[in-house]
Amino acid sequence: MNSVRARGERIAAWLERSDVDVVAIQETKCKAEQFPEQVFTDLGYEVAHHGLSQWNGVAVASRVGLADVQVGFPEQPGFGDPVAPEARAIGATCGGVRVWSLYIPNGRAIDDPHYTYKLRWLDRLRAAGAEWLARDPAAQIALCGDFNVAPQDADVWDMDVFEGSTHVTAPERDAFQAVVDAGFADVVRPYTPGPGVYTYWDYKGLAFPKRKGMRIDFVLASPALARRAAGASVDREERKGKGASDHAPVFVEFASG
């Protein structure tokens, strides 16, 4: 969302308008003590946030319960010298669903150390997810967030522009698909077929009105949860107006079960 502090009023208005039970947020861009918890609690949501610096930051807010908060997943890679963890994953159980808010590393450039970090990160996410399902094949798990991968050519407005860039390379797409193959289905795409369905538009160059976007935000659901999926959409309206994030919210509706 590109800063939770800069968009408190927009978040509150969106929560009231959208009437969601659970929301997974990425890029809060603040430390724990800076998080505006009251924005959520005032509207009846419990919230769990993980932030270490002005970068990254992830949160889960819920009005259907929020329990067993977990910061990071097992063997989640870190970055830097010395290697340090980053605030890119938080999990909580909300209404019987294990909800993960995930902010996959950007990758920056194909020859940048952040690119291999990104691939390593996705691989460890796959391993963690596979382990959760091995332990409980009936687990209801949602992997939500900014994956920073456009899995299909139709997920960017023009593949020629992305020649030599991150987000569309075969290793990134393979790493994303490996998470899917581990048992986590994209429950949004079936209800929002492309081309031209995006979740992110750059601030620069009139990207939004020109419809130059990318589909990089996903909700991947375990088999037991995916069976309950009843609808999905991208809230393109929220990208409009003053003070919008460069990402749009992604909705999924699940049948009670």
Next chain:
DNA sequence: ATGGCAAACCAAGTTTGA
């Protein structure tokens, strides 16, 4: 109808994002 980068650090300019 929309919006021409934005937000973090912190006080100028760099880093990050994708």
